[in-house]
Amino acid sequence: MSTESSVIQLTAKDYASDQDIRWCPGCGDYSILQQVKKVLATVGAKRENTVFVSGIGCSSRFPYYMSTYGFHSIHGRAPAVATGVKVANPALDVWVATGDGDGLSIGGNHFLHTIRRNVNLKILLFNNRIYGLTKGQYSPTSPLGKKTKSTPDGSVDYPLHPISVAIGAEATFVARSIDVNVKHLEHVLERAAKHKGTAFVEIYQNCNIFNDMAFEYATSKETKDDTTVFLEHGKPLIFGKDKKKGIRLHGMNPEIVELGGDIKEDDLLFHDEKQVEPSLAYLLSRMHFPEFPEPMGVFRAVERPTYEDMLMGQVDAAVRAKGPGKLEDLYDDGETWVVN
Amino acid sequence: MVVSIEPPVTKTKPTPVVEREEITVRFAGDSGDGMQLVGTQMTNTSAMFGNDVSTFPDFPAEIRAPAGTLAGVSGYQLNFGARKLRTAGDTVNALIAMNPAALKTNVEDLEQGGILVINDDAFNPTNLQKAGYKENPLENGSLERYQLFRIPMEKLTAEACKDTGLTARNIARCKNFYSLGLVYWLYGKSLEPTERWLQDKFGKKADVLSANLKALRAGYYFGETTDMFSVRYLVPAAKIAPGRYRKVTGNEALAMGLITAARLANKPLFYGSYPITPASDILHELSRHKNFDVRTFQAEDEIAAITSVIGASFAGALAVTGTSGPGVALKQEAIALAIMTELPLVIVNVQRGGPSTGLPTKTEQADLHQAIWGRNGEAPCCVLAASTPADCFHMAMEAFRIAVQYMTPVFLLSDGYLANGAEPWLIPDPSKLDKFVVKHPTTHNDTDHFLPYKRNPDLVREWAIPGTPGLEHRVGGLEKRDITGDVCYEPDNHDHMIRLRRQKIDNIAKTVPPLEIYGNTNGGELLVLGWGSTYGPITSAVERCRSKGLDVSSAHLRYLDPMPQNSGEILKKFRRVLIPEMNLGQLRAHIRATFLIDAIGMNKVQGKPFTINEIETQIGSLLHQQNGRKS
Numbered sequence: 017m018s019t020e021s022s023v024i025q026l027t028a029k030d031y032a033s034d035q036d037i038r039w040c041p042g043c044g045d046y047s048i049l050q051q052v053k054k055v056l057a058t059v060g061a062k063r064e065n066t067v068f069v070s071g072i073g074c075s076s077r078f079p080y081y082m083s084t085y086g087f088h089s090i091h092g093r094a095p096a097v098a099t100g101v102k103v104a105n106p107a108l109d110v111w112v113a114t115g116d117g118d119g120l121s122i123g124g125n126h127f128l129h130t131i132r133r134n135v136n137l138k139i140l141l142f143n144n145r146i147y148g149l150t151k152g153q154y155s156p157t158s159p160l161g162k163k164t165k166s167t168p169d170g171s172v173d174y175p176l177h178p179i180s181v182a183i184g185a186e187a188t189f190v191a192r193s194i195d196v197n198v199k200h201l202e203h204v205l206e207r208a209a210k211h212k213g214t215a216f217v218e219i220y221q222n223c224n225i226f227n228d229m230a231f232e233y234a235t236s237k238e239t240k241d242d243t244t245v246f247l248e249h250g251k252p253l254i255f256g257k258d259k260k261k262g263i264r265l266h267g268m269n270p271e272i273v274e275l276g277g278d279i280k281e282d283d284l285l286f287h288d289e290k291q292v293e294p295s296l297a298y299l300l301s302r303m304h305f306p307e308f309p310e311p312m313g314v315f316r317a318v319e320r321p322t323y324e325d326m327l328m329g330q331v332d333a334a335v336r337a338k339g340p341g342k343l344e345d346l347y348d349d350g351e352t353w354v355v356n
Numbered sequence: 357m358v359v360s361i362e363p364p365v366t367k368t369k370p371t372p373v374v375e376r377e378e379i380t381v382r383f384a385g386d387s388g389d390g391m392q393l394v395g396t397q398m399t400n401t402s403a404m405f406g407n408d409v410s411t412f413p414d415f416p417a418e419i420r421a422p423a424g425t426l427a428g429v430s431g432y433q434l435n436f437g438a439r440k441l442r443t444a445g446d447t448v449n450a451l452i453a454m455n456p457a458a459l460k461t462n463v464e465d466l467e468q469g470g471i472l473v474i475n476d477d478a479f480n481p482t483n484l485q486k487a488g489y490k491e492n493p494l495e496n497g498s499l500e501r502y503q504l505f506r507i508p509m510e511k512l513t514a515e516a517c518k519d520t521g522l523t524a525r526n527i528a529r530c531k532n533f534y535s536l537g538l539v540y541w542l543y544g545k546s547l548e549p550t551e552r553w554l555q556d557k558f559g560k561k562a563d564v565l566s567a568n569l570k571a572l573r574a575g576y577y578f579g580e581t582t583d584m585f586s587v588r589y590l591v592p593a594a595k596i597a598p599g600r601y602r603k604v605t606g607n608e609a610l611a612m613g614l615i616t617a618a619r620l621a622n623k624p625l626f627y628g629s630y631p632i633t634p635a636s637d638i639l640h641e642l643s644r645h646k647n648f649d650v651r652t653f654q655a656e657d658e659i660a661a662i663t664s665v666i667g668a669s670f671a672g673a674l675a676v677t678g679t680s681g682p683g684v685a686l687k688q689e690a691i692a693l694a695i696m697t698e699l700p701l702v703i704v705n706v707q708r709g710g711p712s713t714g715l716p717t718k719t720e721q722a723d724l725h726q727a728i729w730g731r732n733g734e735a736p737c738c739v740l741a742a743s744t745p746a747d748c749f750h751m752a753m754e755a756f757r758i759a760v761q762y763m764t765p766v767f768l769l770s771d772g773y774l775a776n777g778a779e780p781w782l783i784p785d786p787s788k789l790d791k792f793v794v795k796h797p798t799t800h801n802d803t804d805h806f807l808p809y810k811r812n813p814d815l816v817r818e819w820a821i822p823g824t825p826g827l828e829h830r831v832g833g834l835e836k837r838d839i840t841g842d843v844c845y846e847p848d849n850h851d852h853m854i855r856l857r858r859q860k861i862d863n864i865a866k867t868v869p870p871l872e873i874y875g876n877t878n879g880g881e882l883l884v885l886g887w888g889s890t891y892g893p894i895t896s897a898v899e900r901c902r903s904k905g906l907d908v909s910s911a912h913l914r915y916l917d918p919m920p921q922n923s924g925e926i927l928k929k930f931r932r933v934l935i936p937e938m939n940l941g942q943l944r945a946h947i948r949a950t951f952l953i954d955a956i957g958m959n960k961v962q963g964k965p966f967t968i969n970e971i972e973t974q975i976g977s978l979l980h981q982q983n984g985r986k987s
Contacts, residue, residue: 033830035842035843062825063825063828064822064823064824064825064826064827064828065822065823066822067670067671067822069667072833079830079832080830080832080843082830083828084828085670085822085828085829085830086828086829086830086831086832087667087670087697087830087831087832088830088831088832088833088834089663089666089667089693089832089833090663090689090690090693090833093659093660093663093690096655096656096659096660096663096664096667097663097664097666097667097670098667099653099660099664099667100626100628100653100663100664100665100666100667100668100669100670100671100673100675101667101668101670101671101822102667102671103626103651103653103664103668103673104624104626104651104667104668104669104670104671104672104673104675105671105672105673105821105822105823107823108671108822108823125656125657125660126656126659126660126663128656129655129656129660327651327653328651330646331646331647331649331650331651333646334645334646334647335646335647335649337647338647339647340647340648341615341619341645341647341648341649342786343615343616343619343786343789344786346612346615346616346645346648347602347612347783347784347786348602348783349602350602350603351400351404351549351553351602351603352600352601352602352783353403353404353600353601353602354598354599354600354601355406355596355597355598355599355600355601356598
């Protein structure tokens with residue numbers, strides 16, 4: 017029996033399984049896998065207490081590549097499987113790997129309800145805005161007009177925005193990062209790992225086979241400073257190559273302003289990830305390219321009792337009130353009579 | 357306490373008492389009239405007196421259909437006897453009808469010459485019209501076949517309760533207890549158990565307690581003092597195995613069986629479920645018992661219910677989901693995942709009338725094929741069926757026993773008749789229940805690592821659970837290589853794994869008790885084979901036919917896949933096999949396919965159980981044909 021994981025500090029590679037990785041060369045998933053392993057090492061996760069649960073799709077092969085416990089379940093259902101794992105054993109650290117099709121289309125219902133219950137799970141949504149494993153149909157996050165195999169004339173579905181949906185479902189932790197920005201991704205994943213409650217992370221992930229360059233605007237050296245804005249708690253929203261642009265509130269709406277002249281940093285919108293009401297986080301989630309820079313980082317991080325803590329609290333309270341269940345008492349519930 | 361009420365007619369001499377072997381009474385009224393409540397009281401009182409009892413409630417799918425309409429009629433049927441009872445009774449000896457709609461929907465089931473007690477006050481033009489009566493059936497001679505008793509229950513209840521301080525509206529709600537009191541008198545029952553129950557229930561609401569007690573007693577004393585009834589009936593106590601009893605419905609027994617299994621195994625019980633009729637009561641019952649470490653999860657849908665159960669099983673809980681047919685249809689993809697990952701869990705299907713939404717509150721047995729065959733690919737799992745309400749307790753434990761011993765999902769089929777029907781249950785001594793030991797490995801099963809799909813001689817893999825250092829492994833729905841569990845698409849491996857999963861399920865038969873014959877153990881002319889809730893009417897019908905000297909026997913399958921090892925041998929001992937089912941022949945198809953036996957179907961899909969008479973008649977007719985041919 018191996019117990020070294022409980023005493024020795026593990027490194028990222030200790031979390032790798034012996035399986036060959038079958039993602040396409042150049043896929044953004046490799047980076048996500050690597051940053052997750054690094055974060056597990058950083059937070060000192062025990063392999064035996066860590067469970068990765070996934071659904072179906074490219075992202076959902078994730079558990080096979082980890083040396084922890086893992087469950088590759090069926091399409092869309094990973095949050096529900098993970099809820100069962102967590103309720104059966106709240107001591108486990110449970111992660112969900114899902115994609116835009118798996119998590120938001122076929123699994124949309126579980127996505128909403130798991131988040132609203134605040135089950136202490138980490139949900140990583142690999143958003144590549146396409147169905148990869150079925151070879152290139154549009155997904156719920158593909159933009160209107162997107163031409164794919166199933167939409168040769170362009171998609172007529174309006175996309176949904178994962179962060180807005182998560183906030184609408186009362187998420188306690190919501191963040192976004194991007195596969196190629198490894199430092200930022202690692203930072204965001206570490207924040208998620210340390211959050212108590214459902215932590216939802218949308219990761220922009222490039223599918224270089226079926227939707228290459230989907231996030232080019234947010235990753236290329238030429239444009240990324242103007243198309244993304246990094247959120248920091250308590251700091252103003254400033255972006256642009258020379259950090260000369262900012263986001264200011266104009267009534268209920270954000271607007272882009274140039275710093276200097278009359279406009280100072282104090283006039284800008286300051287990020288507050290701890291606001292109890294999610295209005296600010298939601299407003300930020302509505303900032304989209306090309307009208308706005310897209311926010312990266314932690315949108316929202318608030319504390320709220322978790323589902324499994326409250327459920328086990330009821331179990332403990334029942335045991336305190338009635339004593340540990342005795343079968344005699346169970347059977348004797350209600351009216352009984354004796355036949356001689 | 358003396359309750360004074362002026363009897364309408366003063367009795368001149370005591371009513372004579374006639375003894376009966378069994379009696380069937382049905383209370384029928386509007387769904388808000390409290391018929392289920394008084395039916396339950398009558399059941400408890402009869403059981404405590406020593407009768408055997410069997411009951412069946414019949415209520416509408418609509419919670420509160422418009423008052424007085426046919427759709428809103430709620431009924432409760434009770435059979436109480438001086439002998440072993442297995443059904444809630446074929447024909448009704450006494451019907452209590454609280455309004456015209458209740459009369460219209462129930463009177464057909466009343467035996468000729470049966471007692472028909474009517475709440476006369478409800479037969480006003482409005483109610484008659486709602487029930488679709490063009491003229492008052494109480495007055496046009498249409499009920500001549502019955503002994504009709506028209507009693508102004510509302511007026512008499514109001515009179516009895518006038519000093520209680522309750523409003524007229526609330527007093528009117530006590531009329532169900534008035535009818536119960538009258539029925540208690542008619543069958544010589546004691547008021548005491550119901551009085552005690554009312555004390556417990558309404559002890560803190562003096563006016564409500566007083567009104568219900570007065571109504572109950574007024575009904576009783578009405579019988580005592582009126583000359584209306586020419587006889588009373590007494591059903592002596594039955595010869596029942598000694599011990600302490602309680603009444604259980606199938607859903608209650610099933611919930612207790614699940615909790616018992618978890619407690620014996622010293623495990624948390626995880627119940628993931630989405631509300632659905634007629635299975636929801638299992639969720640309600642389990643959620644009351646959290647001090648047994650019962651963790652109930654009301655999922656967002658049927659799929660989340662089963663997949664959460666799969667996750668809980670992976671993490672080491674005794675995990676179970678409960679639903680009905682439409683829910684099973686939604687769960688099937690996930691059940692196949694449980695088959696593929698070879699995880700232990702239980703799927704309870706409380707069957708109801710289908711297809712689609714069908715008849716939510718009515719009973720049916722049409723999900724047998726769905727349980728055995730209803731998944732993509734070759735996806736075998738174990739299928740069990742409870743035969744009586746109390747048997748649900750035993751079969752729930754059996755389901756977990758097999759699930760864990762063979763690392764497989766197990767279907768447990770119940771149905772609306774078992775779920776809501778009730779019978780006395782001999783309370784078991786927990787210390788005498790079979791031990792249930794659940795083991796999880798803590799060490800490698802190979803030189804230096806853990807092989808998740810390495811199997812014992814019965815082909816069962818180990819249940820290694822997260823939290824165990826060194827046994828980290830991955831499972832999933834993709835085909836896997838034998839022993840290692842690695843993803844594998846090789847043709848020969850797939851063929852091997854398909855056969856292996858089937859063989860593992862077949863191996864369960866080694867631990868299944870043999871099929872027993874009731875009747876001629878050496879075989880004979882006719883075997884009536886049943887499964888599930890048809891146990892009651894089949895066994896009683898065969899018992900009756902045998903007492904008439906007919907060559908008929910019966911056998912009942914509680915294990916459908918795999919079947920007991922001696923099933924084929926038993927079936928082949930009989931010249932003919934009759935299979936009554938509340939479907940179009942699903943077990944029959946299974947028996948034909950498995951044993952090449954040309955069984956005869958008897959099929960009824962009306963949302964209600966077989967009567968003993970129906971099966972008795974069919975047996976008689978088959979044996980009569982045979983005799984005719986022989987001569």
